[in-house]
Amino acid sequence: MTSDLISQVLDSLAQTDQSIFSNDAFPTVDFTAIKSALDRLGSREMVLYRQIDREEAHLTPEAEGIAAQGSHEAKVFQAVRQAVEGLKIADLPAIVGKESAKVGQGKAFKEGWIKKDKDLLWATTENIKDASREQLQTIQQTRTHTDPKVLADLRKRKLVTMHKMISFEIKKGPKFAKELVKEETDLTADMLATGAWKTVKLKPYNFKAMGAPTMSGALHPLNKVRQEFRQIFFEMGFEEMPTNRYVETGFWNFDALFVPQQHPARDLQDTFYISDPPQADEPRADPLITEKLADGSIPSPGSQGAPKQDYERYFNDVKEVHEQGKYGSIGYRYPFKDEEALRLVLRTHTTAVSTYMLYKLAANPRPARYFSIDRVFRNESVDATHLAEFHQVEGVIADFGLALGGLIGFMEVFFGKMGIHGLRFKPAYNPYTEPSLEIFGYHEGLGKWVEIGNSGMFRPEMLEPMGLPKDMRVYGWGLSLERPTMIKYGVKNIRELLGHKVDLNFVESNPAVRLEKD
Numbered sequence: 001m002t003s004d005l006i007s008q009v010l011d012s013l014a015q016t017d018q019s020i021f022s023n024d025a026f027p028t029v030d031f032t033a034i035k036s037a038l039d040r041l042g043s044r045e046m047v048l049y050r051q052i053d054r055e056e057a058h059l060t061p062e063a064e065g066i067a068a069q070g071s072h073e074a075k076v077f078q079a080v081r082q083a084v085e086g087l088k089i090a091d092l093p094a095i096v097g098k099e100s101a102k103v104g105q106g107k108a109f110k111e112g113w114i115k116k117d118k119d120l121l122w123a124t125t126e127n128i129k130d131a132s133r134e135q136l137q138t139i140q141q142t143r144t145h146t147d148p149k150v151l152a153d154l155r156k157r158k159l160v161t162m163h164k165m166i167s168f169e170i171k172k173g174p175k176f177a178k179e180l181v182k183e184e185t186d187l188t189a190d191m192l193a194t195g196a197w198k199t200v201k202l203k204p205y206n207f208k209a210m211g212a213p214t215m216s217g218a219l220h221p222l223n224k225v226r227q228e229f230r231q232i233f234f235e236m237g238f239e240e241m242p243t244n245r246y247v248e249t250g251f252w253n254f255d256a257l258f259v260p261q262q263h264p265a266r267d268l269q270d271t272f273y274i275s276d277p278p279q280a281d282e283p284r285a286d287p288l289i290t291e292k293l294a295d296g297s298i299p300s301p302g303s304q305g306a307p308k309q310d311y312e313r314y315f316n317d318v319k320e321v322h323e324q325g326k327y328g329s330i331g332y333r334y335p336f337k338d339e340e341a342l343r344l345v346l347r348t349h350t351t352a353v354s355t356y357m358l359y360k361l362a363a364n365p366r367p368a369r370y371f372s373i374d375r376v377f378r379n380e381s382v383d384a385t386h387l388a389e390f391h392q393v394e395g396v397i398a399d400f401g402l403a404l405g406g407l408i409g410f411m412e413v414f415f416g417k418m419g420i421h422g423l424r425f426k427p428a429y430n431p432y433t434e435p436s437l438e439i440f441g442y443h444e445g446l447g448k449w450v451e452i453g454n455s456g457m458f459r460p461e462m463l464e465p466m467g468l469p470k471d472m473r474v475y476g477w478g479l480s481l482e483r484p485t486m487i488k489y490g491v492k493n494i495r496e497l498l499g500h501k502v503d504l505n506f507v508e509s510n511p512a513v514r515l516e517k518d
Contacts, residue, residue, distance in 0.1 A: 005037045006180055008465040009170065013047065014178050021052075023167040027071045029164055044183070045175040049168045056143040056165045057151060063136050063159040071132040072104030072358040077113045077123065081488035083086040085512060086120035118119060138162075144364055149387040208321075221390060221497065225485045226373050226491060229393055232373040232417045241353050245373035249280045253352040255318055256359075258461040261330045265348065272377050272388075274344035281343065309363050309467070313354065315341075317465035346377035349395045349474065351432070355462070358398065358474065362467035367399040373481060391481035396458075402473035404435055404457065411439055411455060411477065418484070424449060432462050433476060453479035 002041035012025050022034050041047040059067060075096040080087045091103040108114045113128050114121050135150055139160060145151050154160045191197040230240070254266055264270065317326065325331030350372045357370050379388045399411070412423055425442040433456025441452045455477035463474060482494055489510060495501045
């Protein structure tokens with residue numbers, strides 16, 4: 001079929017020095033076949049062609065009837081004009097048909113062709129111009145109309161439909177010939193031995209051809225954005241915290257952060273609790289070989305050379321702060337339950353890791369910067385913007401003499417590296433930070449301010465039981481990894497980004513990301 005079509009194209013071009021058009025020369029050949037033939041001839045420079053895209057107007061069955069017999073309003077006029085003594089309105093449908101009577105009567109009144117006198121219709125002129133019929137006949141012949149308003153009106157009246165048509169303008173190429181010369185794709189030993197290589201036509205290499213897709217692994221969009229965040233933290237002198245403990249005790253996840261045991265966040269409807277084992281040991285030192293970071297290094301606060309710390313005293317101090325108050329605080333004044341503190345939970349935030357690292361830091365107090373990016377779990381209803389598990393980006397800065405103004409300034413620098421400028425801050429409440437700030441950035445796509453993070457300064461009730469100096473202050477802030485990823489990749493449903501509904505083609509084909517670039 002393709003070879004026959006190639007011969008037809010070459011024969012048609014041989015009979016003229018002008019261009020030919022595929023829709024005229026080969027009206028019954030489909031797009032795929034003609035495109036395949038032209039690509040083959042074009043690769044040999046035998047023909048030159050260009051694709052022409054246009055919209056054609058096609059008449060509906062109703063419009064074809066109008067083009068052949070006249071418009072509804074013209075039929076009404078002719079019926080009224082032939083009635084010498086006027087035409088009763090009730091008799092009109094029987095003469096022109098119900099559809100023409102219904103549609104055409106109003107149009108004929110609007111054009112001023114007929115008038116009404118009681119129950120009779122009278123013609124007001126002898127001759128009319130049936131513009132609708134003429135317009136449809138023009139479209140029937142040319143597949144278009146010179147006046148776009150006419151086309152729009154006919155489409156609105158559902159008399160024409162628009163179809164996209166693709167055709168080709170074809171003309172002779174530099175190497176045009178009446179026959180397709182066979183091209184050899186390989187230089188064989190026989191050609192070299194017989195000398196046939198001197199006369200055969202060798203097919204040239206097509207260096208513009210697309211290569212075959214190579215199957216390979218691909219980074220998930222969350223991992224790409226995660227790496228961008230890690231790079232920002234490293235550039236700003238941060239050290240990555242070990243986050244390999246998905247299961248924490250209520251002590252590290254809540255109590256050490258000065259979250260009361262009656263807080264709603266600790267309810268079953270908000271937190272996943274582990275049933276087996278029912279509880280953990282009291283806080284104690286890690287084994288000599290501590291958690292390692294991704295690069296294999298051991299974080300300095302947990303190194304084997306660090307001074308030994310009294311975990312039992314730390315546990316009792318946290319308990320006392322809750323029950324009776326300490327370090328200048330009156331506490332929450334409730335009976336602290338050890339068994340509640342030792343319940344095992346899927347961590348609800350990576351701040352549990354930050355708390356553990358700050359306690360390690362208390363053995364050798366000094367300025368420090370830590371960050372973590374890892375998975376957390378919350379017992380939430382799953383919808384387009386919420387999952388029961390997601391990733392939290394968190395950073396903490398410990399130093400002497402820190403103040404709120406420094407936190408705001410640092411947030412502007414940090415988010416500025418992600419391309420987010422002109423932040424707004426709103427006072428908020430967190431059990432373990434005071435003051436606390438919600439961070440808002442302007443989203444150009446949504447055209448409104450959106451919350452992008454939470455921040456604050458850790459309370460003395462959290463820091464002083466650890467043994468940190470009274471004049472050491474700690475900034476803390478966090479945000480989700482999913483939200484900036486969804487914004488960057490245009491994902492509207494978080495379930496399409498994380499979970500069993502993720503499209504693997506999306507993972508394989510998504511581009512790299514730069515947070516500071518649009």
